[in-house]
Amino acid sequence: MYQEKVKVLWNQSVGPEYYRIGLTCNHRYKDARPGQFVMLRFPGQITPFLRRPFSIHKLISDNNQTIGIELLYKVVGEGTKKLSMIQVDDIVDILGPLGNGFTFSRHYKTVYIVAGGIGVAPLVFLATYLRAKGVDTAKSKVFLGGRSKDDLLCRDEFIDIGMKIQVTTDDGSEGDQCFITHPLDVASKGGRPDVIYACGPLGMLTCVLDIAEKYRVPCQVSIETAMACGMGACLGCAVEKKGPEKAYLHACLDGPVFDAGIIKI
Ligand SMILES: Cc1cc2nc3c(=O)[nH]c(=O)nc-3n(C[C@H](O)[C@H](O)[C@H](O)COP(=O)(O)OP(=O)(O)OC[C@H]3O[C@@H](n4cnc5c(N)ncnc54)[C@H](O)[C@@H]3O)c2cc1C
Numbered sequence: 001m002y003q004e005k006v007k008v009l010w011n012q013s014v015g016p017e018y019y020r021i022g023l024t025c026n027h028r029y030k031d032a033r034p035g036q037f038v039m040l041r042f043p044g045q046i047t048p049f050l051r052r053p054f055s056i057h058k059l060i061s062d063n064n065q066t067i068g069i070e071l072l073y074k075v076v077g078e079g080t081k082k083l084s085m086i087q088v089d090d091i092v093d094i095l096g097p098l099g100n101g102f103t104f105s106r107h108y109k110t111v112y113i114v115a116g117g118i119g120v121a122p123l124v125f126l127a128t129y130l131r132a133k134g135v136d137t138a139k140s141k142v143f144l145g146g147r148s149k150d151d152l153l154c155r156d157e158f159i160d161i162g163m164k165i166q167v168t169t170d171d172g173s174e175g176d177q178c179f180i181t182h183p184l185d186v187a188s189k190g191g192r193p194d195v196i197y198a199c200g201p202l203g204m205l206t207c208v209l210d211i212a213e214k215y216r217v218p219c220q221v222s223i224e225t226a227m228a229c230g231m232g233a234c235l236g237c238a239v240e241k242k243g244p245e246k247a248y249l250h251a252c253l254d255g256p257v258f259d260a261g262i263i264k265i
C-alpha cells in the first residue's frame with residue numbers, strides 16, 4: 001500500500017452524475033487486483049474531512065507499463081461533487097491499492113458478472129482480468145442493471161472484451177423493466193456458470209447471494225459500505241460474519257470482496 005500525490009490526467013463526464021478520472025500512479029499499481037480500491041483525498045482539502053473510497057476501474061498502460069489508474073464515480077455528495085470539479089494537472093492524494101479483490105480459480109471458464117448502477121466500476125477491471133486468465137468470454141455474461149438507462153454504464157467495454165450483456169432498468173427506459181436479478185435467476189436456472197461475481201446495492205447483493213445458493217454456484221460480492229479510514233483503524237465498515245456467534249469483519253481489510261457464505265448482508 002502506498003500513499004502518493006498523483007496528477008490528474010483527465011476528469012470527464014460520462015453521463016448525468018457520472019465521471020471518469022485518470023490518475024498517474026506509481027508503477028507498482030501493476031500488481032493491483034480487480035476489486036481493490038483507493039482512498040482519495042484532495043490536498044488542501046478541509047471538507048469533506050475524510051478520504052473517500054473508490055474502486056480501481058481500469059489500469060492505464062503505456063508501452064506495456066502501468067502508468068496510472070482510472071476511477072469511475074457517481075456524484076452523490078460533497079466529496080464526489082468536489083471531485084467532479086477537479087481539473088487536468090491538479091494533484092490528488094491517494095492511498096492504495098487497498099483491500100482484498102476478487103479471486104479466480106483456473107476451473108472458472110464461464111462466469112456471470114452482475115453490476116448494479118455504479119457497482120459496475122470494479123467489474124470492468126475484473127472482466128479484463130478474467131479474459132487474460134482464459135475465461136470463455138463468449139459463454140460468459142454481464143448482467144447490467146440501473147434505475148434508468150442513464151445508469152447503464154460501460155457497455156462498450158464489456159462488448160470489446162467479448163461478453164454478452166443483458167440490461168434491465170427499474171423504470172423500463174431500456175431493457176426489461178425489472179431488477180437485474182430476475183434475468184440472472186432465469187439464466188442460472190438454464191445453465192449454471194462456474195462463478196458469479198457481483199457489485200452493487202446491498203439489496204441486489206442479498207438477492208444475488210440467494211440465487212447463487214439456490215443453484216449452488218460459487219459467488220463473490222464486493223460490499224461498498226461507508227468507510228472512514230480504509231485501513232482497519234476505525235471500525236466504521238463492520239460487516240456481520242455468518243456463524244453461531246455474533247462477530248464482525250472489516251470490509252476495508254477482510255473485503256471489500258467476500259465469498260458467499262462468509263458474511264450476512
Ligand atoms: C470499497 C468501496 C469502493 C467504492 N467504489 C466506488 C466507485 O468506484 N465509484 C463510486 O462512485 N463510488 C464508490 N464507492 C462509494 C463512494 O465511496 C461514495 O459514493 C463516496 O464516498 C461518497 O462521498 P461523498 O462525499 O460524495 O458523499 P457523502 O456526502 O459522504 O454522502 C452522500 C450520500 O451518499 C451516501 N453514501 C456514502 N457512501 C456510500 C456508499 N459507500 N454506498 C452507498 N451510499 C453511500 C451517504 O449515505 C449519503 O446519503 C465505493 C465505496 C467503497 C466502500
Ligand code: FES
Nearest residue numbers: 230232234235252
Ligand atoms: S474503514 Fe476504518 S476500519 Fe474499515
